[in-house]
Amino acid sequence: MRLCATAAVSVLSLALATGCADGSKDSRDGKGKDAANPAAKALSAAELKKLIIAKGGVPGFKVGAVEGGLPTKDKVTADDAKCEPLLRAFTGIAPGDPAANTSRMATQDKKAPTAGATSGGDPSDGRFEDAISKSMDLDVTVVTLASYDGGGAEQALTSVSDAVKACAGGFSGQQAGEKGKFTKVAEEKSSGTGDASVAFTATNDAGKDGALPLHAEVVRHGSTLATYTTINIGAMMGKKPYTVSAPVVKAQAAKLK
Numbered sequence: 448m449r450l451c452a453t454a455a456v457s458v459l460s461l462a463l464a465t466g467c468a469d470g471s472k473d474s475r476d477g478k479g480k481d482a483a484n485p486a487a488k489a490l491s492a493a494e495l496k497k498l499i500i501a502k503g504g505v506p507g508f509k510v511g512a513v514e515g516g517l518p519t520k521d522k523v524t525a526d527d528a529k530c531e532p533l534l535r536a537f538t539g540i541a542p543g544d545p546a547a548n549t550s551r552m553a554t555q556d557k558k559a560p561t562a563g564a565t566s567g568g569d570p571s572d573g574r575f576e577d578a579i580s581k582s583m584d585l586d587v588t589v590v591t592l593a594s595y596d597g598g599g600a601e602q603a604l605t606s607v608s609d610a611v612k613a614c615a616g617g618f619s620g621q622q623a624g625e626k627g628k629f630t631k632v633a634e635e636k637s638s639g640t641g642d643a644s645v646a647f648t649a650t651n652d653a654g655k656d657g658a659l660p661l662h663a664e665v666v667r668h669g670s671t672l673a674t675y676t677t678i679n680i681g682a683m684m685g686k687k688p689y690t691v692s693a694p695v696v697k698a699q700a701a702k703l704k
Contacts, residue, residue: 487595487596487597487598487600487669487670488596488670489545489546489547489594489595489596489599489670490546490547490594490670490671491547491594492547492548492549494547494594495547495548495549495592495593495594495671496549498592498671498702498703499549499550499551499590499592499699499702500551500553500590500695500698500699500702501551504698504702505553505694505695505698506694506698507555507556507694508553508554508555508556508586508588508692508694508695509553509554509556510551510552510553510554511551511552511554512551512552513539513550513551513552513589514552517538517539517540517550517589517591518538518540518622518623520535520540522622522623523535523538523540523620523621523622523623524620524621525618525619525620526618526619526620527614527618527619529609529610529613529614530610530613530614530618530620531610531620532603532606532607532610533607533610533611533614533618533632533647533649533663534618534620536607536663536665536674536676537649537661537663537676538589538622538676539589539590539591539674539676540591540674541591541592541593541603541672541674542593542603542604542606542607542665542672542674543593543595543599543600543602543603543606544595544599544603545593545594545595545599545603545672546594546595546596546599547593547594548591548592548593548594549591549592550589550590550591550592551589551590552587552588552589552590553586553587553588553590553692553695554585554586554587554588555585555586555587555692556585557585558584558585583679583680583681583684584679584681584682584685584687585679585681586677586678586679586689586692586695587677587678587679588675588676588677588691588692588695589674589675589676590673590674590675590695590699591673591674592671592672592673592674592699592703593671593672593674594670594671594672595670595671595672596670597670599670600667600669600670600671600672601643601667603672604643604644604645604665604667604672607645607647607665608645610632611632611633611634611645611647612634614629614632615631615632615633616631616632617629617630617631617632617649618632627651628651629649629650629651629661630650630651631649631650632647632648632649632650633647633648633650634646634647635647635648635662635664635690637664637666638664638666638691638693638696638697638700640666640668640696640697640700641666641667641668641673641700641703642667642668642669643666643667644664644665644666644667645664645665646662646663646664646665646691647662647663647664648660648661648662648663649661649663657686658686659683660683661676661678662676662677662678662689662690662691663675663676663677663691664691664696666696666700668700668703668704671703673696673699673700673703675691675692675695675696675699676691677689677690677691677692677695
């Protein structure tokens with residue numbers, strides 16, 4: 448689980464290994480108040496790298512390259528094709544067919560240990576497990592920026608919004624041959640940034656560990672989409688709620704204005 452917290456593909460890998468709301472400004476079709484410009488020209492990879500969050504750009508977080516890199520789109524597939532935009536979002540893959548994309552990973556700084564917390568002790572002791580949970584209570588967020596020609600960004604966001612509704616009852620998929628299943632998908636309140644957005648959570652609650660929620664949000668800024676995927680293993684272990692990291696979204700949105 449510690450490895451999952453620092454690996455680029457930790458989000459889906461964790462879900463597979465463990466057996467495992469208005470979410471948009473216009474949740475019906477992923478459109479906001481401003482429609483995408485059909486004549487829009489995609490940004491280049493070099494331009495996106497200048498716009499994505501960088502080291503020192505998010506207070507309270509360490510920002511750097513995505514450890515291990517991201518899987519290619521053909522390695523992440525859902526049994527039902529209409530659910531693939533969701534599965535790919537959870538691995539940091541941009542929806543649709545962008546002309547260019549780039550990614551970063553933001554890891555929340557470790558919180559100061561509470562009184563009585565210890566790295567030793569009896570693993571069967573509930574207090575020891577609680578201390579481990581608290582030590583891993585930090586958000587790890589993968590951010591992917593992708594740019595599209597014409598109305599591609601709007602179409603890609605719509606595919607995500609449609610998938611949230613179509614796959615509400617859950618779906619199965621695989622990453623590089625490793626299979627997993629989500630039992631439900633739900634739309635969540637989005638950050639409200641950008642021109643349009645959709646936020647959602649997928650949960651696997653069929654295993655012995657109970658509900659394991661994963662959170663993601665896709666936001667359109669003109670012809671560019673920002674995909675955010677957050678996992679907090681400590682919160683999962685402690686059965687505490689968490690969301691897509693707001694400071695990361697705020698910092699990235701500011702760079703895309």
